[in-house]
Amino acid sequence: MNFKHFLTAVSALLAIPVASHAYFTQGDAGQEVFSFINTFDSPRNAALEKSAGASNSTDPTIVQLNPAAVILPEGKNHIASVHWQTGDMADNQGSISYTGHYNKYIFQVSYNWLSYGTIEGYNEYGDATGNDYEPFSQLATASVAFPMKHIRFGATLKFAADKLTDDAGDRTALGAAFDWGLTWQSESKRFGLAVMARDFGCLLRDYVDDGENDYFPMSQTFAIAGYFRPKVLPRLTVYMDNDFPRYQEAFLSLGGEYALGQHLFVRAGFQRTWLDLIRDAKELMASEDRPDETNNAHMLSAGLGYAMDLLAIDYSFSYLAQGMGHEHRLGVRVNF
Numbered sequence: 001m002n003f004k005h006f007l008t009a010v011s012a013l014l015a016i017p018v019a020s021h022a023y024f025t026q027g028d029a030g031q032e033v034f035s036f037i038n039t040f041d042s043p044r045n046a047a048l049e050k051s052a053g054a055s056n057s058t059d060p061t062i063v064q065l066n067p068a069a070v071i072l073p074e075g076k077n078h079i080a081s082v083h084w085q086t087g088d089m090a091d092n093q094g095s096i097s098y099t100g101h102y103n104k105y106i107f108q109v110s111y112n113w114l115s116y117g118t119i120e121g122y123n124e125y126g127d128a129t130g131n132d133y134e135p136f137s138q139l140a141t142a143s144v145a146f147p148m149k150h151i152r153f154g155a156t157l158k159f160a161a162d163k164l165t166d167d168a169g170d171r172t173a174l175g176a177a178f179d180w181g182l183t184w185q186s187e188s189k190r191f192g193l194a195v196m197a198r199d200f201g202c203l204l205r206d207y208v209d210d211g212e213n214d215y216f217p218m219s220q221t222f223a224i225a226g227y228f229r230p231k232v233l234p235r236l237t238v239y240m241d242n243d244f245p246r247y248q249e250a251f252l253s254l255g256g257e258y259a260l261g262q263h264l265f266v267r268a269g270f271q272r273t274w275l276d277l278i279r280d281a282k283e284l285m286a287s288e289d290r291p292d293e294t295n296n297a298h299m300l301s302a303g304l305g306y307a308m309d310l311l312a313i314d315y316s317f318s319y320l321a322q323g324m325g326h327e328h329r330l331g332v333r334v335n336f
Helices: 003-019 043-047 060-064 274-284
Strands: 079-087 090-102 105-115 119-122 128-133 136-147 151-163 173-185 191-205 221-228 236-244 251-260 264-273 298-307 311-319 326-335
Touching: 043 060, 043 264, 043 298, 043 311, 043 326, 060 079, 060 090, 060 105, 060 136, 251 274, 264 274
Parallel strands: none
Antiparallel strands: 079 090, 079 326, 090 105, 105 136, 119 128, 136 151, 151 173, 173 191, 191 221, 221 236, 236 251, 251 264, 264 298, 298 311, 311 326
């Protein structure tokens, strides 16, 4: 498959759902469920604000962005990985994964958990009920990636569970989703492109045991990503990702990773909705014709990574949108 055929295939994959009736619905923000499954990012993914989906990576959690992008380190057959985070939005959150291969196929399984801590209950009038709750969310994934002549293809199956309360009639909600990704990389490895689809799924069982199920959809997000390594700064990699969720505003993620020698990496990332970017640009130009709406949301992250032949350690710090606090992530992976 040459590059022209690759672009044709990508266009067809994008056109099919977009051409369906009102795919990108307006004013339906918040209809999606299980948004927590997008928060299990490794320190590297978080530091780059999820912008690195077009570049192959030995960080196994890259499959959360693009299941086609995961690769094994040269001379290694297995990766065991664990990462953990804490912050204002999560009391205890983490992931463990194993990545291996069979012939040309790379496969991965992972388990992810999210504990929100103890939350005091309130009724509809805002009065404390005296009941305390400990919500708990889980995600299990199974991924496969394999190379073709000029591109790589990958797919992921996701199974999620979300428990909110133990009140009478409440139960653990269950859901399933499917991701896929395609990547193309130049022979020089100085630039590459990718197209991905994430979280195409829905609830299989809702939160209330009332004899009926509401099959609310997940985010159903398309993304187009790329990366570039300039000749003048060959140690720098610049990443860009455009996400198009079905029920939210489209947003742009930008990231940069600089290699300090062979083992140490410095990373930073930025994320903002296109609505806010357009408004910001028109305000700078003092334009009267700017959007009345604004999401006023931006996310900033930075991090460090140290990678050796057998061991890699990563750290990231994230400043969350709209004053929602911050997060710290720490990850370790072993190659063998």
